[in-house]
Amino acid sequence: MAEKAVKKAVKEKTPRRSRRAPSYEKRQNRLGYGFMLPWIIGFLVFTLIPFGATIVLSFCNVSTNVTGYDITFAGGSNYYTAFFRNTEFVPALGAFIAMVVPYTFVIIIVSFFMAYLLNKIEAGKGLMRTIYFLPVIIMSGPVMSQILDQADEAVQMAQGMNSGYEGVFILEMIRSYSPRLAGFMGNIFDQLTMILWFTGIPIVLFVSGLQRINGSLYEAAKIDMANEWQILWKITIPMIKPTALVATIFTIAQLGTYDTSAIYELIKTATANTNGGFGFAATYSWIYCIIVLIIIGLGCLIFKERQPRRRDIW
Amino acid sequence: MVRKAKNINKVKVKHDFKWWRNRIARIAIYFVLICVGFVYLEPIFEIIAKTFMSAEDIIDPSVNWLPRSLSLNNLKVASNVLKVGPTLRNTILWSAGMAAAQTIVSALTGFALSRYDFKFKRFWFVMIVLAFIVPTPVTMVPRLMMFVTVQEAAAIQLIGTALPQAMMALLGQGVYSTVLILVFYTAFNMIPRVLDEAAQIDGASAMKVFWFIVVKMSATTILVVFLFSFVWNWNETYITGTLMRNNIELLPAKLNMFNSEFDSLVSAQGGAFKLNEAYKMAATLISISPLLILYAFVQKQFIQGIENTGITGE
Numbered sequence: 191m192a193e194k195a196v197k198k199a200v201k202e203k204t205p206r207r208s209r210r211a212p213s214y215e216k217r218q219n220r221l222g223y224g225f226m227l228p229w230i231i232g233f234l235v236f237t238l239i240p241f242g243a244t245i246v247l248s249f250c251n252v253s254t255n256v257t258g259y260d261i262t263f264a265g266g267s268n269y270y271t272a273f274f275r276n277t278e279f280v281p282a283l284g285a286f287i288a289m290v291v292p293y294t295f296v297i298i299i300v301s302f303f304m305a306y307l308l309n310k311i312e313a314g315k316g317l318m319r320t321i322y323f324l325p326v327i328i329m330s331g332p333v334m335s336q337i338l339d340q341a342d343e344a345v346q347m348a349q350g351m352n353s354g355y356e357g358v359f360i361l362e363m364i365r366s367y368s369p370r371l372a373g374f375m376g377n378i379f380d381q382l383t384m385i386l387w388f389t390g391i392p393i394v395l396f397v398s399g400l401q402r403i404n405g406s407l408y409e410a411a412k413i414d415m416a417n418e419w420q421i422l423w424k425i426t427i428p429m430i431k432p433t434a435l436v437a438t439i440f441t442i443a444q445l446g447t448y449d450t451s452a453i454y455e456l457i458k459t460a461t462a463n464t465n466g467g468f469g470f471a472a473t474y475s476w477i478y479c480i481i482v483l484i485i486i487g488l489g490c491l492i493f494k495e496r497q498p499r500r501r502d503i504w
Numbered sequence: 505m506v507r508k509a510k511n512i513n514k515v516k517v518k519h520d521f522k523w524w525r526n527r528i529a530r531i532a533i534y535f536v537l538i539c540v541g542f543v544y545l546e547p548i549f550e551i552i553a554k555t556f557m558s559a560e561d562i563i564d565p566s567v568n569w570l571p572r573s574l575s576l577n578n579l580k581v582a583s584n585v586l587k588v589g590p591t592l593r594n595t596i597l598w599s600a601g602m603a604a605a606q607t608i609v610s611a612l613t614g615f616a617l618s619r620y621d622f623k624f625k626r627f628w629f630v631m632i633v634l635a636f637i638v639p640t641p642v643t644m645v646p647r648l649m650m651f652v653t654v655q656e657a658a659a660i661q662l663i664g665t666a667l668p669q670a671m672m673a674l675l676g677q678g679v680y681s682t683v684l685i686l687v688f689y690t691a692f693n694m695i696p697r698v699l700d701e702a703a704q705i706d707g708a709s710a711m712k713v714f715w716f717i718v719v720k721m722s723a724t725t726i727l728v729v730f731l732f733s734f735v736w737n738w739n740e741t742y743i744t745g746t747l748m749r750n751n752i753e754l755l756p757a758k759l760n761m762f763n764s765e766f767d768s769l770v771s772a773q774g775g776a777f778k779l780n781e782a783y784k785m786a787a788t789l790i791s792i793s794p795l796l797i798l799y800a801f802v803q804k805q806f807i808q809g810i811e812n813t814g815i816t817g818e
Contacts, residue, residue, distance in 0.1 A: 215621075221710045222622030229613040229685070230628070232675025237635050240646035247645065259649060304540060307533050314534075319807050320799075321541040324548075327735055327799045328792045386543050394810055439637065440683075446639045454742070457641045461648070461746065468645050475641040482639050 244479075247472035259468070268473040279474065282452035283481065290485055293385060294441050296378060298434060301389040305396030306426070319397070325390030388444060392437040399433030400426070435493040439486055446482045453478055548792075554785040555579060582786035586758050595738065595755045596794065598666070603733035605673035606684055607726060613676060614688025615714050619700065636682035644746055651747070664751040669743065679736040679743075684729050691725040692718055728809035731802060735795060755791040762787050 212220070223230070251264040272279050308318055365372035378385070403426065411421050453474070460471035549569070558575040561567045582588075613632075617625065647668075655662040662668055672678055676685070699721075700713050708716070719726070741756050750757075762784060799806070 218620045219622045222616045222620030222625070224710075225612045225616030225620070225714075226622075226628065228609050228674065229632075229676035229681075232609075232672065232677045233631060233635060236647060236672050236675065236677040237638070237643055238631075240643035240650070241638060243646035243649075244642050252649075259653075304537070307537055310533055311530075311537070316804070316807065318537055318541065320803050321544055323807065323810070324544050324799070326732075327795050328548075328739075383543060386540065398810055443637060443639070454641065457644075458742075458746075461641075461645060468649065471641075471645045475639070475645065479639055479642040483637065486637055 244472045248476045252468035301392035309400045395437045403429045438489040555789045578782045578786035591753045599737040602673045602737040606678045606733040609676040610684035613685045618692035724809040
């Protein structure tokens, strides 16, 4: 009896030795997945599975009954309806593309320009940055639409004609070559206020990107007698390209989730229609997703790292 | 004495071409920055100005910015319609809760990505970016169906409670979670690994390294992430509208429905005044002022945090 107790005590006192300590890789794997676990579970349950389900649902008719959902396979009829029967979907899609492409272009250029200038100044730096980071804080659906309503009213007052910038000399000149281009440019100027409100996060990204460019590069260039213009094109812009890619993706995603676009309204009403609307909502959102992915893919192509060409600008 | 003499010398120096060019360039930069900065501020000024105008001042075309007399009537009416007390409390609690959940899970995920070399790490990286690119509506319908199914099966009330969104935030699928993860990832990468190793040699577990070294050294990053998340959750209306329906009263959603609410309230009272732009402005001011106040307090740390942590996440 006593012997047993002693043995037990000894056993507890001696440190338990595992047969073999886990190898470095195993430990890395275990700990890495341990910390990632919440995100991975969430991703599988709330993003990946729903994503797959949307694709399946887009080929189905969904209707609600007492216990849950009746899902029946419907082939491509949802797609047929979306493209050929529903009179709102195709124009909404077109309007979305016509908004996203020029907007992204202008937003990226304007925000790079503003970030570049913000990076140049010394006095009043804090104040300026406070103002320029402001859209990050209040950029949102309802507040934005409130602010933009105001802007729209101002535009409409000026818009006796096609665009508020109808009479501008340069636009008139362009119009004589191509009315469509002039109309397009007039539109961009009309909506510049709105576009500026989307530049919040891209400016933040560009400012922090510019800050991280190594200062000695500029010094080396200056020693070699480069002027500001050359430095901008040969150092700053090539170095900022990855940031520009991130900013582009963010802008497209932001414009895509800007919830006053017509497509959102369509998806929302389809989702609210419990009587067979879910299938349509899935179809709409799936087509929409493909379009967004294509646009982002195009953006990636533009900012892809290319082999530097052996060509001197100057 | 010597210094004084030098100063006198300096005044006598005739400025060369380069000096003048730099000076003019600087003035031009400030000019552009101030002009564009005004575009961001103008709507806010207008909202503030209109909020404090009486009805006569708004109709009067000669009153543009400064009201003849301060009237708090608009604020009173708007806060009545918005039921500002409970709504504001709800919104703050809601956003802070979601932001806290998102911050914790993104810190864990960022830590895993920055410190461990586990299998398929690149794959998970791509998935994290993909989770951001896929537009929200695509996953929304299956998510909704999932929650409804679970609700029926387990007899727990899910739709119309905070539970689904709390779960999504805690499992890393909240608003723009990807961005938060990438911010943490880059910030953690900047903390030297030598510190972890020293702690590990002294017998610290992974959790201890995470808490006592990485978390404690990145206070500004945590602040930036929390603030971003707070703002985004504050402004988010689409997911909340779909999952909560109208069971919680949050400021942005209320602002969206301001017109109809206002009409019903006013007609119930039998009041003679009709919908007025000023009331809407006051309501907008109420719904953005908490964010503006918050921004005013943490603005300095926020901007520093953005500049120090490479928010770009390359």
